[in-house]
Amino acid sequence: MAHLIYSAISSLDGYIEDMQGKFDWAAPDEEVHRFINDLERAAGTYLYGRRMYETMMVWETDPGFAADSPITRDFAEIWQAANKIVYSRTLGTVSTRKTQLERTFDPEAIRQLKETVEQDILIGGPGLAAHAFRAGLIDECQLFFTPILVGGGKPSLPDNVRMALELLEERRFGSGVVFLRYRTRPAGQAG
Numbered sequence: 001m002a003h004l005i006y007s008a009i010s011s012l013d014g015y016i017e018d019m020q021g022k023f024d025w026a027a028p029d030e031e032v033h034r035f036i037n038d039l040e041r042a043a044g045t046y047l048y049g050r051r052m053y054e055t056m057m058v059w060e061t062d063p064g065f066a067a068d069s070p071i072t073r074d075f076a077e078i079w080q081a082a083n084k085i086v087y088s089r090t091l092g093t094v095s096t097r098k099t100q101l102e103r104t105f106d107p108e109a110i111r112q113l114k115e116t117v118e119q120d121i122l123i124g125g126p127g128l129a130a131h132a133f134r135a136g137l138i139d140e141c142q143l144f145f146t147p148i149l150v151g152g153g154k155p156s157l158p159d160n161v162r163m164a165l166e167l168l169e170e171r172r173f174g175s176g177v178v179f180l181r182y183r184t185r186p187a188g189q190a191g
Contacts, residue, residue: 002117003139004047004110006129007039010156011148016126018150025148029175032144033071039142040078044119047110047132050088052125053099060096087128107135130158140183141165147176 009026010016017023028036048056058065059079066076084099094101102109105128113121114137123129123138132138143156165182172178 002044002114003120004114004123004132004137005043005120005140005142006123006132006138007142007144008124008126008129008156009144009146011150011153012145013149013151014156015150015153016156017154019152021153025150026146028144028177029173030069030071031173032175032177032179033075035171035173035179036144037071037074037078040075040082040122042120043078043082043122044117045083045085045113045121046079047121047123047128048084048086049125049128050086050091052128053084053086053088053091053094056124057094057096105131107131107137110135110137126154126156126158130161133158133161133163138163138184140168140181143180143182145178145180 008016009023009028011018011025016026018025046056056079059076066072080097082098084094084096085102086094086099087102087105089103091101110121110132123132129138164185166185167180168183169181170179
C-alpha cells in the first residue's frame with residue numbers, strides 16, 4: 001500500500017508564500033534540491049490543486065527551466081515520469097503529459113488509489129492537503145523549514161486539524177534549512 005505524503009517548503013513561521021504571494025525565498029539550494037530529488041524519486045503520483053499545478057508544470061512546459069544544472073534536469077525527469085492528478089473546478093485543460101483533471105477531491109478515491117499503486121503519492125499545496133488532513137489520509141509529512149520569517153501569508157499547515165506525529169528523520173543543511181519528516185499516528189494513539 002502506498003503512503004500519502006504531504007511535502008512543503010515553509011518559512012520558519014509556517015508559511016509557503018508571503019503576504020504578497022511570493023515564495024522566491026523558498027528556492028532550494030543545490031544541497032537541499034538534491035535531497036528533495038532523492039525523496040521524490042520514490043513517488044509515482046503527485047496530487048495538486050490548480051495553483052500548485054500551474055507553478056509546477058514548468059518542469060515540463062519550459063525546457064529552459066530545467067536546464068540550469070544537472071540537479072534541476074534530474075528533478076524535471078522525476079516530475080515528468082510521475083502521474084499527476086489536478087483538482088480544479090476552474091481549470092479547462094491540463095498541459096502536461098501523464099496528467100488527469102478531477103473536478104472534486106474525493107477522499108474515497110484517494111483511499112482506493114493508495115491501495116492500488118505501489119509507489120508513494122505526494123500531495124502538494126496546503127489547500128488541497130487540508131482536505132486530505134481532515135479526511136485522515138495523510139500518512140507522512142515532509143517539511144523543509146527555511147531560515148526566514150515572512151510575517152504572514154499562506155500557511156503551510158491547515159487550521160483546525162489536530163494530529164499526533166512521530167518524528168522519523170531530521171536533517172540540517174548548510175544553508176540553515178531544516179528538514180523534518182513525521183509519520184502520522186492514528187487518532188487516539190498517544191505520543
